Amino acid sequence: MKMNCWKCKADMKRIKDKFHNFTIDAWKCTNCKEIIYDEKDIQPILQYNKLKENKKELITTVGALGKSKIIRIPKIAEQLFEIHKGEKLKFDLKPDEIIIRIKNK
Numbered sequence: 001m002k003m004n005c006w007k008c009k010a011d012m013k014r015i016k017d018k019f020h021n022f023t024i025d026a027w028k029c030t031n032c033k034e035i036i037y038d039e040k041d042i043q044p045i046l047q048y049n050k051l052k053e054n055k056k057e058l059i060t061t062v063g064a065l066g067k068s069k070i071i072r073i074p075k076i077a078e079q080l081f082e083i084h085k086g087e088k089l090k091f092d093l094k095p096d097e098i099i100i101r102i103k104n105k
């Protein structure tokens, strides 16, 4: 995929950039340094920020599948981290919390 800067028409290159502390793919102009993001990448981050502003939390309910307990990945997390079926998630256990890590990040 190729992209040209909307300001100066120069070539843009793929970079990783911080957007509200999340690292996402972006395009950076090789000439004027303009940075643009894909709508689909920033949308879930903006949604998440709005959730935080409204003091809301991401809550998921524990279900059961046979003898196993299962949890659903909140939609917003699925979009934010592009989590797909079959993806391996790593659990870090702390005395009072579980940290779920995306292995490919």
Ligand SMILES: [Zn+2]
Residues within 6 Å of the ligand: 005, 006, 007, 008, 009, 010, 029, 030, 031, 032, 033, 034
């Ligand atoms: Zn430019």
